[in-house]
Amino acid sequence: VTFDLVGRSNLINRSGAQLIGVPPTGAIDMAGLLNKRYELGRLVGQALSDESYVQDLDIPEDETAEIKVPLRISTFPLLETSGRRIGVITLIKDITEVVSLERELRTAERLTSLGTLSAGIAHEIKNPLSAIDLNLRLLESEVLENVHDGDTKEYFRILREEIGRLNAIVDNVLRFSRPSSAPGGPVDVAGILQRTVDLLAHTCRERAISVDVRIEADSCVLWGDASGLQQAFLNILLNAIQSMHEAGSIRVSLDISGGDGPDRSCELTVQDSGCGIHARDIERIFDPFFTNKSGGTGLGLSIVHRIVSDHKGTVQVSSAPGKGTRFVVRLPMAAQEVLS
Incomplete structure (x- = not known):
């Protein structure tokens, strides 16, 4: 100009x-x-x-x-x-693409350094935690042979429950910190997505959340880790469910983008009607241990980012407070000769 x-x-x-x-x-x-x-x-x-x-x-x-x-x-x-x-x-x-790439690079660098640190801490915690769990069970069996009051049983139940919660946190940290080791193979993305939605159907009914699933792609197959991708889809959907404090809706769609060229990708979109995310937090939601949820570990979306990155894909988020959140995951499809 x-x-x-x-x-x-x-x-x-x-x-x-x-x-x-x-x-x-x-x-x-x-x-x-x-x-x-x-x-x-x-x-x-x-x-x-x-x-x-x-x-x-x-x-x-x-x-x-x-x-x-x-x-x-x-x-x-x-x-x-x-x-x-x-x-x-x-x-x-x-410079939208430049800013997006810079953001991805910063996130990847943070995740790499935090992943290394987290893995070391998790391994140090895992061994004594296993010893505590074992000795608690031995102590419980001895004590409850001679003591039969309800309060003592309740104390042991709470201790077991809290040790289980700590173990789950440590397992999540280890899952986040290590790259996928599962053998790759052809993955039917539509099938995994439908199974994941079915897993959460009961939870959604209990919370009066409607889920609209639209699978536009006839065949969306890629080479990857089916278990890991199901974990990523599950975490995204759980994030959507937990963002709603009352009845709401989730729209899920799966399509193919990029035409027939080398950029052909499976594109998963998850849009919820939840509380939304402040602009200042958007860049931090994939950081390990960052959470605004009471009782959250802050690892769910970090694991999503790691799994999607392992599949050479991208995940983008757009949101505004009070207007819900939209996740778009793009995963490169396998070439036909690879599948053959």
Whole structure:
């Protein structure tokens, strides 16, 4: 986009017009630009008034803009052949994919380092925990031979229950920290998804949650670990269920994206009507031990991210408080020659 010295655009291409939110044949002045994209307008105004230019400056999504995408901005002086300045050239680039890749990289780095640390801690805890469990059972059998009151039995029951909970947490930590070791094979994603939904049918009925499942793909087969993928789908659906404190709905769909090309993928979408997630928490939901749920371990979605990454896939989340949450998981499909 080029602006003259009074701040009115005199040349704008189709992509620039779309990102700003004006017709391709239209024009925009500084007041309009500040109204549509304030930070972009401020940078152009700064270049016009102070001759202060920027190069590859990233600005975050603008919630007030028509197209909510992060931008990379560069401004340069627009000069005549004589060298006289007659305006400002502004380069605007949509960096949604760059930001997404950077976020994935940061998440992967955090998960790798935390996974190594968590595995060491879990192994250190597992051995003494097993010893405590064994000795508790021996003690219980001795004590209850001579003591028959209900309170003592209840104390032992609580201790066993809490040791079981600790064991479950440690097992989750180990599951998160180690890559999948299960042998790969052809996986019918639609079949796994339907079985996972069936597993949770009773829970959903009890909580008055309706589940709408739409499987649009006739054949969605990939090469991977069926057990691991079922665990990932289960964790996503449990997250959706737990986000609703009263009756609600979950929409689940499975389709194929990418046409017939090399990017052909199984695409699973899970949309719930739950409480939603604050924007400040979106980037942290895959971090181990991060949770806003009372009694949660913060490992469910970390395990999802690990399993999906092991299958060379991606998982994306969009959400807003009070408007529910949408998970989109994309898993590369196996080539026909691999399946054969």
